[in-house]
Amino acid sequence: MSKKVKRAAKKRVKTQDAFQNPITRSGLFMPNPLEATGYPLTRFTRDWQTINSLYRSHWVVRRIIDVIPEDMVKNGYTIKSQINPNKLQEIEATIRRTRSEQAIVRGLKWGRLYGGAGALIMIDGQEDQLDQPLELDQVMPGSYRGLLVLDRWSGIMPDDPLIMDTADPEYGRPDTYTITSDVMERGIHVHHSRIIRFMGRPLPYLEELAENYWGASEIEHVYDELRKRDNVSWNIAMLTFMANLRVMKMEGMGQILATGNQRAQEDLYNTVQAMNAMMNNNSIQIIGENDNYESHQYTFGGLGEVYDRFMMDLAGAAETPVTKLFGRSPAGMNATGESDMQNYYDTIEEKQENELRPVYDKLLPIIMISTLGGVPDDFNYDFNPVRRAPEEEMADLASKNTDSVTKAFQAGLISQRVALKELRQQSEFTGMWTNITDEDIEKADDEVMNPDEGAMGDGLFGDFEQGDEEQEAPAPEPPYDEKHSNTPEDTKE
Numbered sequence: 001m002s003k004k005v006k007r008a009a010k011k012r013v014k015t016q017d018a019f020q021n022p023i024t025r026s027g028l029f030m031p032n033p034l035e036a037t038g039y040p041l042t043r044f045t046r047d048w049q050t051i052n053s054l055y056r057s058h059w060v061v062r063r064i065i066d067v068i069p070e071d072m073v074k075n076g077y078t079i080k081s082q083i084n085p086n087k088l089q090e091i092e093a094t095i096r097r098t099r100s101e102q103a104i105v106r107g108l109k110w111g112r113l114y115g116g117a118g119a120l121i122m123i124d125g126q127e128d129q130l131d132q133p134l135e136l137d138q139v140m141p142g143s144y145r146g147l148l149v150l151d152r153w154s155g156i157m158p159d160d161p162l163i164m165d166t167a168d169p170e171y172g173r174p175d176t177y178t179i180t181s182d183v184m185e186r187g188i189h190v191h192h193s194r195i196i197r198f199m200g201r202p203l204p205y206l207e208e209l210a211e212n213y214w215g216a217s218e219i220e221h222v223y224d225e226l227r228k229r230d231n232v233s234w235n236i237a238m239l240t241f242m243a244n245l246r247v248m249k250m251e252g253m254g255q256i257l258a259t260g261n262q263r264a265q266e267d268l269y270n271t272v273q274a275m276n277a278m279m280n281n282n283s284i285q286i287i288g289e290n291d292n293y294e295s296h297q298y299t300f301g302g303l304g305e306v307y308d309r310f311m312m313d314l315a316g317a318a319e320t321p322v323t324k325l326f327g328r329s330p331a332g333m334n335a336t337g338e339s340d341m342q343n344y345y346d347t348i349e350e351k352q353e354n355e356l357r358p359v360y361d362k363l364l365p366i367i368m369i370s371t372l373g374g375v376p377d378d379f380n381y382d383f384n385p386v387r388r389a390p391e392e393e394m395a396d397l398a399s400k401n402t403d404s405v406t407k408a409f410q411a412g413l414i415s416q417r418v419a420l421k422e423l424r425q426q427s428e429f430t431g432m433w434t435n436i437t438d439e440d441i442e443k444a445d446d447e448v449m450n451p452d453e454g455a456m457g458d459g460l461f462g463d464f465e466q467g468d469e470e471q472e473a474p475a476p477e478p479p480y481d482e483k484h485s486n487t488p489e490d491t492k493e
Contacts, residue, residue, distance in 0.1 A: 045217040064318045069108035080380040098146035111198030116152040116214025119196040134193040144370035222317040229310040249292035417444040
């Protein structure tokens with residue numbers, strides 16, 4: 001390559017990498033409304049006084065914070081374990097007695113409101129061991145006392161040391177917390193294993209550091225849309241005062257105002273006030289001979305559609321359907337709101353897995369040890385469905401599921417035992433076949449039936465109800481004519 005080519009390759013040319021049109025004032029760095037738009041870093045989460053005021057006084061903000069946590073916990077969960085039903089009732093009694101579910105809902109709310117909150121797991125007899133890890137084998141029967149919920153601004157503060165054990169589910173989080181609650185001694189250091197964290201909206205690492213390892217308030221994400229909606233609502237309310245505008249035309253009013261005569265202006269004002277006072281509901285208005293009175297009525301067509309658009313924007317920012325957030329029925333032709341509610345149910349299920357499951361993973365084993373003395377080897381749990389279908393829909397679903405199981409049994413695809421297992425498993429959703437027990441399943445036949453052996457009633461339920469022992473069929477009764485025939489002996493009598 002020649003030197004001339006090399007110099008040409010090194011030559012730098014100044015270019016512009018964005019659209020500009022100075023004549024129309026459009027494009028980069030042009031003085032137009034779009035270029036004036038900016039997105040400053042406000043960190044509204046730290047303005048806890050405004051957050052408190054909004055939560056206390058604004059009903060929409062309260063619903064944004066409260067609705068999702070309440071729906072996350074409302075339908076509960078089902079423990080998947082071969083535990084005696086009586087033992088499950090004891091666990092439920094412990095949760096009710098300690099009001100643990102109410103505390104969890106409160107922690108989720110404060111986490112969404114302030115960006116972070118924590119709950120201290122209170123174990124009787126371990127008050128002087130709060131700075132030590134919580135060992136499950138040290139939990140005594142009946143020692144669980146409940147949860148003490150504290151928000152990030154008034155009770156719990158992360159300490160500097162971080163969890164360095166990569167096997168710990170909370171790796172990278174604070175290792176200890178300082179609790180400053182009024183109900184216990186101030187400045188107590190508590191190990192993270194005794195703390196349940198409730199996070200706000202997740203943040204990038206640097207922003208999380210700025211928030212002391214907490215998240216962002218939910219209000220920070222809806223604040224702009226909230227202001228837009230409130231301004232539109234207030235403007236519509238003010239416009240209603242102009243629905244019936246009265247106009248009074250008075251002769252010589254301009255001259256009176258132009259002269260600057262204070263006495264004349266006061267007389268004019270008093271006259272207008274007297275005329276307004278004398279107006280009654282019978283539409284009587286007393287005016288001068290040369291005066292004129294007019295009434296103008298305004299229509300507000302289209303304002304409802306504008307308001308609905310801002311409601312939808314706010315609902316989208318809050319991840320809550322309009323029907324759920326504002327308590328109104330869906331509008332529009334053939335509108336049902338089913339698609340919006342289905343998206344909402346999916347969001348709730350996602351939050352249950354990401355936010356609520358870590359809470360129960362830490363808390364339920366402690367409750368079970370305190371109540372039952374240990375944790376079963378097969379312990380597991382699933383969240384109950386968020387959506388509860390109507391009774392007619394559930395009945396139709398149960399009928400279809402039962403029909404599918406029976407057809408599979410008749411076709412020789414599954415055994416009687418498998419069929420009963422399928423029916424009982426469906427009972428969690430349909431509410432039917434709940435009385436099928438483990439003992440019933442064990443007694444059922446595990447052999448797949450030949451399709452030619454009989455119908456559903458002869459196989460799935462007939463043999464099952466008969467049991468393992470064969471029963472002798474009763475002798476048939478004689479026909480009615482034989483039992484009541486007139487014998488010679490009867491005639492003689």
